[in-house]
Amino acid sequence: MEVLCEDIPKVVEDFDLLALESLEKARKSKDSASELWFAALLNFYWWTLCQGCISTSHRVACNHGRGEAFSRKLCKHAHLFEKNQSLEPSWRGKHITGCSMLNDEDIYMGIQCWLCTVETAKVTPFLLKKHANEILLPAFSKEREKSICSHTATR
DSSP states (O other), X not given: OOOSOSOOOOSHHHHHHHHHHHHHHHHHHTOHHHHHHHHHHHHHXXXXXXXXXXXXXXXXXXXXXXOHHHHHHHHHHHHHHXXXXXXXXXXXXXXXXXXXXXXXXXXXXXXXXXXXXXXXGGOOHHHHHHHIIIIIHHHHOXXXXXOOOHHHHHO
C-alpha cells in the first residue's frame, strides 16, 4: 500500500489548523453544509483538549442547537477527518427518487387529452383520479394493482 502523504497530522492542534483552513475554503466556496461541519470540527478539536470526545461532541452539538444525531455524526466526521483530512461526501440530492406514473408518457398524454375534452369548470381531482384509475391505467399498465391517489390527481 502506497502512502500518498507522509505529513499526516497526528496532534489535535494540527487537526485544529487543518479544520480552520477547510472552514475558510468552505466559506469561500459558499458550501454551507461543509461550513457547518468544519465549524463544528473546529469547536470539537478546541474542546477535546479539555474534555473527552463524547462529552465534547455533546457540548458542540448543544452549542450548534443540534441533538444526539448531530453529536454522533460529529464523532464520525472527526474520525474520518483525522484519517483522510476531508469530510465524508454528502449524499444529499444523490439518491434515486421514486418513479411517478406521470413520468410515463402514454399516461401523461392520456391525461392531457382527457383534460382537453372536459370543460374547465368541471375538472376536479376526484374526476381525474376516477378517469385515470378506471380507464387510463388499465389500458396502459400491465400491473392491475397500480392506481393514483387523490394527492397525485391534485398535482
